[in-house]
Amino acid sequence: MAEEINPAPRLLMGPGPINADPRVLRAMSAQLLGQFDPQFRAYMRETMELYRGVFQTGNRWTLVIDGTARAGIEAALASVIEPGDRVLVPVFGRFGHLKVEIAKRCGGDVRAIETEWGTVFGSEALAAAMREHRPRVVAISHGDTSTTMAQPLADLGRLCRDHDALLYVDATATLGGMDLPVDAWQLDLVSAGLQKCLAGPSGSAPLTLNERAESRILRRRHIEAGLKRPGEKDGEGPIIRSNYFDLAMVIDYWSDKALNHHTEATTMLYAARECARIVLAEGLPHAFARHAAASQALCAGLAAMGLKLFGDQRHKMPNVTGVHVPAGVDGEKVRGALLDHFNIEIGTSFGPLHGKIWRIGTMGYNARKDAVLTTLAALEAVLAAQRHKLARGAAVDAALAAYGAT
Numbered sequence: 001m002a003e004e005i006n007p008a009p010r011l012l013m014g015p016g017p018i019n020a021d022p023r024v025l026r027a028m029s030a031q032l033l034g035q036f037d038p039q040f041r042a043y044m045r046e047t048m049e050l051y052r053g054v055f056q057t058g059n060r061w062t063l064v065i066d067g068t069a070r071a072g073i074e075a076a077l078a079s080v081i082e083p084g085d086r087v088l089v090p091v092f093g094r095f096g097h098l099k100v101e102i103a104k105r106c107g108g109d110v111r112a113i114e115t116e117w118g119t120v121f122g123s124e125a126l127a128a129a130m131r132e133h134r135p136r137v138v139a140i141s142h143g144d145t146s147t148t149m150a151q152p153l154a155d156l157g158r159l160c161r162d163h164d165a166l167l168y169v170d171a172t173a174t175l176g177g178m179d180l181p182v183d184a185w186q187l188d189l190v191s192a193g194l195q196k197c198l199a200g201p202s203g204s205a206p207l208t209l210n211e212r213a214e215s216r217i218l219r220r221r222h223i224e225a226g227l228k229r230p231g232e233k234d235g236e237g238p239i240i241r242s243n244y245f246d247l248a249m250v251i252d253y254w255s256d257k258a259l260n261h262h263t264e265a266t267t268m269l270y271a272a273r274e275c276a277r278i279v280l281a282e283g284l285p286h287a288f289a290r291h292a293a294a295s296q297a298l299c300a301g302l303a304a305m306g307l308k309l310f311g312d313q314r315h316k317m318p319n320v321t322g323v324h325v326p327a328g329v330d331g332e333k334v335r336g337a338l339l340d341h342f343n344i345e346i347g348t349s350f351g352p353l354h355g356k357i358w359r360i361g362t363m364g365y366n367a368r369k370d371a372v373l374t375t376l377a378a379l380e381a382v383l384a385a386q387r388h389k390l391a392r393g394a395a396v397d398a399a400l401a402a403y404g405a406t
């Protein structure tokens with residue numbers, strides 16, 4: 001007989017997932033409702049309105065996809081990429097490669113451009129790629145947790161409009177932790193997940209799309225035979241190749257038509273609604289400043305231990321920090337000791353960075369002074385045990401000073 005689930009009280013300081021805000025966990029313990037119950041439909045409408053606030057948009061179609069963050073990516077790309085469409089993907093980390101792979105599965109003629117991990121694209125490189133490839137769709141990450149870098153996006157929307165391309169942005173790592181004004185930056189489709197700066201569990205992907213994206217999606221609208229009313233016509237565009245991630249059907253389901261699609265993951269909707277409610281109650285500028293403060297304090301503490309930060313620091317995300325594993329130190333042993341002795345999880349890394357850097361998250365519910373100080377104190381003890389030379393106590397002092405608390 002398996003025992004009751006009773007997880008260790010970990011402090012999750014990796015690149016996500018992080019510890020959920022207790023209010024989100026409480027919302028998730030609420031009883032289920034049917035998805036067409038008037039009370040549940042009101043929760044859905046409230047969720048749409050709350051995420052309009054989080055995405056800083058007036059977009060009518062602002063909703064959540066049931067599934068992890070990549071469900072949002074897949075729904076966006078499957079719904080706007082028609083077979084043969086040219087798709088430009090600027091890759092600055094692992095999650096750029098993910099969008100290349102998904103766009104190919106959607107039948108796109110994918111053109112990837114790459115920059116070294118730890119850097120981002122300059123505006124001239126993006127403009128040159130647009131001129132060269134003339135894409136119909138551009139898909140890019142805002143922040144890539146694999147490299148901890150954030151791509152400046154303020155001008156890309158206008159550039160895409162000048163080339164009549166749709167711009168999709170993967171904001172999984174940044175939504176709620178960094179400014180991302182969807183309307184002001186002219187982003188056509190944006191999706192995210194809950195498990196990073198939004199302080200929830202993974203399993204729900206908030207997504208917003210504007211009228212430019214909507215018109216491209218609705219011309220591909222095909223209603224399932226079992227739901228079609230007499231005389232109802234399909235769109236003239238090619239059918240979206242995924243049923244589950246067909247945004248035309250998902251829109252019909254979220255609209256007042258309430259056309260049946262999937263059975264709603266009601267518990268995840270409660271979670272998504274609570275995540276948005278919490279971040280808006282805090283205020284977006286305050287949430288961004290809290291992430292920035294945690295990042296500055298963590299970086300000050302790491303520097304005080306003699307550790308070197310990874311990547312172009314001008315473009316580092318405030319919610320994840322890459323730090324080089326120092327010479328002579330076994331990175332995996334350090335992670336193991338943090339977990340065994342302190343119940344603290346930090347991240348390893350992928351691809352070319354595997355084994356070379358740790359990734360430490362300060363995001364969502366864990367972008368807090370006590371979480372940063374505890375992590376630094378524990379890391380210091382573990383590194384000292386590995387004979388890494390450091391001044392004991394300096395890391396916590398430096399972090400406290402960064403918080404202005406000395």
Ligand SMILES: Cc1ncc(COP(=O)(O)O)c(C=O)c1O
Pocket residue numbers: 015016068069070071095141143144145146170171172173193202203
């Ligand atoms: C930028 C980015 N995109 C996509 C994903 C994939 O998210 P999920 O694992 O929730 O599908 C992640 C996860 O770390 C991410 O950081």
